[in-house]
Amino acid sequence: MPLEQPATLIPDTRTRILNVAEQLLLNRGFNAFSYQHIAKELEVKPAAIHYHYPAKEDLGVAIIQRQRKRLNKWRNLPRLTDLPAQQQLEALFEVYLGHVQHEQRVCLxxxxxxxxxxxxxxxxxxxxxxxxxxxxFLAGVLEAGRVAGTLVFKGQPTAKAAQVLTTLAGALQMARVHDERQFHLVFEQLRLELLPE
Structure with a gap:
């Protein structure tokens, strides 16, 4: 879950490399950018990037590990954990809405x-x-919501969670191909199916 750094903080070189590499990954794909692209963006020599991440694999692993840390930090925030399940689901939806509103960006x-x-x-x-x-995380939210009567679905929570996440990721891809409206069609269908009338 993307958690933005405060604007007053100037990221160190390692973080700046990660930030640029993540944007390139999201815009082009992992195999479609090189250290040369990052170096050009940061106005440094590729050797400076190799110093922090000797191989591109190291950089790729660091990007995903950072996303895992973001997710764990986000899902343990008191302002999220104190919410009822339905509102936790809505908070997750907001993350994906943020992606589509940010130049139809796909998720990692x-x-x-x-x-x-x-x-x-x-x-x-x-x-x-x-x-x-x-x-x-989502399976736990769905199960808690079903117990509370605020969310409805058939089958196992883990299976439903996988379906919802796959649907959201696919909807972001559709928005990139078409436009934001495609995402919202899928998004509203998910809400219609999960939220009781």
Missing amino acids: FGSLAAEFRTLPEAMQQELRLLTLELTD
């Missing part, structure tokens, strides 16, 4: 899943862990 999973078989094994493992952690 959506970007990397398309290239999964060409990714280094360490990146594949990190992406699996990210997906499992997000699915487990």
